[in-house]
Amino acid sequence: MNSESAVISSNKNPGILQPGADELPIHEKNTEQLLSINRKMAMVADKAKLSIAIRGIFIHTTQIKKYYVSIFDPERTSLNTYLFDFGPGFVNLPQLETLLSVKSLKDGIIDRIMRSAGPLQFDTDRLVRSGQAPSYVQLWKQTGLKKVIASNLIYGGEPMGIIWIEPHLMNIKLAEALCIPVAAAISNILAKQKIQTQTQEIFNLKQNLENENLHPPAQMQSMTNYGEIVGSSESMRAVYQLVSKVAKTQSTVLIMGETGTGKELIARAVHKASIRKEKTMIKINCAALPPNLIESELFGHERGSFTGATERRIGKFELANKSTLFLDEVGELPLELQAKLLRALQEKEIERVGGQAVIKIDVRIIAATNRDLMLEVQKGNFRSDLYFRLNIFPIVMPPLRTRKEDIANLANYFLHKYAPRSLKKLPAFSSKVLKQLTAYSWPGNVRELEHLIERSIVLTPGAVINQINLPGISEDGTARGNVGSHIKTIDEVEREHIIAVLKYCNGKVAGIGGAAEVLKIPSTTLNSKIRRLNIKKEHRLK
Known part of the structure; x- marks a missing residue:
């Protein structure tokens, strides 16, 4: 009988080889080998050492040259390659680990292995000829695996995965016995990794708490009386004082500041603290509409006043009667409309486009701009009389780069805001990331920070945000290179x-x-x- 006579083909399952009658039992030498293997496996502490240990054991005890291990994903719906070794002379195929992974557990091979009480041996050529072989069997053929022994890895009664071995002088009973220490070693490594991850997360959370980095939403909102506005820096406290002084009056407010500094939030705060708070603040973005529609949007129009005006429409001024009208990006208004806006502010009355009736209004105006309106006046782009009419009570919003002490609180506010929307456990920031956030210049101000935090929550798999990419900032939080x-x-x-x-x-x-x-x-x-x-x-x- 030749060297392959220890296994015979099963007619029922082509390509699956069953143990032959003359296969040798585990003898005394094998027992000594298993004791040595158990001792070596007990000393394995990580995945790299496990790979070295398995290779050493297989080469010196069984002369096996190729093997790989697959483990189940947490839901036990697929098998992912955990480690593999096809020998020192093997030229790795592109994406081999991914290609060896199994997406379906009911492919005619995996399900048979899982049901089997012991190892199964497969003939690659027979499986390929059967025409029913999964794609990874073709990889066996490409990598020179003519026959493969597969056995369940079970530890503590729970299936963990499968070990795939190229049989050489391997006794199938010995292969089955080898699975026990290998499964135990993998289980210990995975448990250790889980403990290390949890320990690191606890350490990072503790570090953040010690740095007074984490603030529950109630605490963050108590920094001010204005809800969504977060910041306790000196410049923001000055803004709060101005808001509290002007809110109860009827004065027109002009909020100035760079894009993304939170001008609309301040407008809302003024309105909510005013006597008009019971009515909704009406907003119009002067930069969002083409010039030919802004007048109609502000003052309304009568039916038939222009092409497309099929019915009467109430404008923003009328909607804001007895309330507040927020004119966002007021610096973008065309000159011809600036005169009409000025008249409405001075006379407290409007006329709808295409209408003859004069409509009295009682509206409090809050305007906002990211432009230097005085400079625009000098350039001839903005009417000086409208500027002075709007600039009764100016509030200047500080850019984020000038109030770095607020960055950590703002970042955590957005963390609490967006983590629940992503259906994720609330993460925390590492001290390294907080240092990077503080070092950055924030040209887009608070809005840029908000979008960055929302994106980071989506991209972060764990409980700690410890990596963030900011232009010009190195990982240690210092400026990178010459800007x-x-x-x-x-x-x-x-x-x-x-x-x-x-x-x-x-x-x-x-x-x-x-x-x-x-x-x-x-x-x-x-x-x-x-x-x-x-x-x-x-x-x-x-």
């Missing part, structure tokens, strides 16, 4: 960011997956910015 002598303007930064997002969205502006959705702004606002920043079609595509 150059040119300091970009907000418009330059905004233009570059919008172009990058448009390219990411393949030029799509509106709708699901469009740039407006990614940037979380109305598509009309984005179109206005595209025109203002001179972003051409050729800039939008990759």
Whole structure:
């Protein structure tokens, strides 16, 4: 009988070889080998050492040259390659670990192994000829595995995975006995990794708590009386004082500051603390509408006043009667409309487009802009009389780079805001990430920070956010390299960011997956910015 006579083919299952009558039992030498294997496996502490130990054991005791181990995913729906060794002369195939993984446990091979009380031996050529072999069997053939012994790895009564071995001088009974110490070693390594991960998470959470980094939402909101506004820096305390002074009055408020500093939040705070708080604050973004529609949006129109005006429409001024009208991006208003706005503010009355009736209004005005309106007046882009009419009580929002002491509190506020929406366990920030956040200059201010935190929550698999990518900031929180002598303007930064997002969205502006959705702004606002920043079609595509 030749060397392959120890196994015979099963007619019922082509390609699966059953133990032959003349297969040798485990003899005394094998018993000594198993005792040595158990001792070596008991000393294994990590995956790398396990691979070395298995290779050493197989080569010196059984002359096996190729093996790999697959373990179940947590849901036990697939098998993923845990480690493999096909010998020192083996040229690795691309993505071999992925290709050896098994997506279905009912492929005619895995399910048979799982039902088997002992190891099974497979003939690769017979499996391929049967025409029913899964794709990973073709890989066996490519890698030179003519026959494969497969056995369940079971520890503590729980199936863990499967070990696949190239039989050489391997006795199947010996293969079955080898599975016990291998399964125990893998179980110990996985348990140790889990404990290490949990210990690290606890350490990071404790470190954050000791640094007074984590603040429950109630604590963060108690920093101010204005809900969503977070910050206890000196510059923000000055803003709160101005809000508390002007809120109870009827004075017009002009909120100035860079894009993303939170001007609308301050407008809401003024309204909510005013005597008009029982009515909804009405908002209009002056940059979001084309010039020919802004007048109708502000003052309303009568039916038939222009093409498309099929019915009477109430404007924002009338909607805001007895309440507050928030004019966002007021610096973008065309000159011809500035005169009409000035008249409405001075006379406290309006006329609908196409109408003759004068409508009295009682509206409190809060305006906001990221432009230097005095400079725009000097350039002739903004009426001086309207500027002085709006600039009765100015509030200047500080940029985030000037109030770095607020960054950790803001980051944690957004953490508590967005983690529940992502259906994730609330993570924490590592001290390294907090240092990076504080070192960054934040050209997009609080809005940029908010979007970064939301994105980081989605990308972070564990309980600690310990990696974040900020331009110009190294991992230790220091400035990286020479940023150059040119300091970009907000418009330059905004233009570059919008172009990058448009390219990411393949030029799509509106709708699901469009740039407006990614940037979380109305598509009309984005179109206005595209025109203002001179972003051409050729800039939008990759």
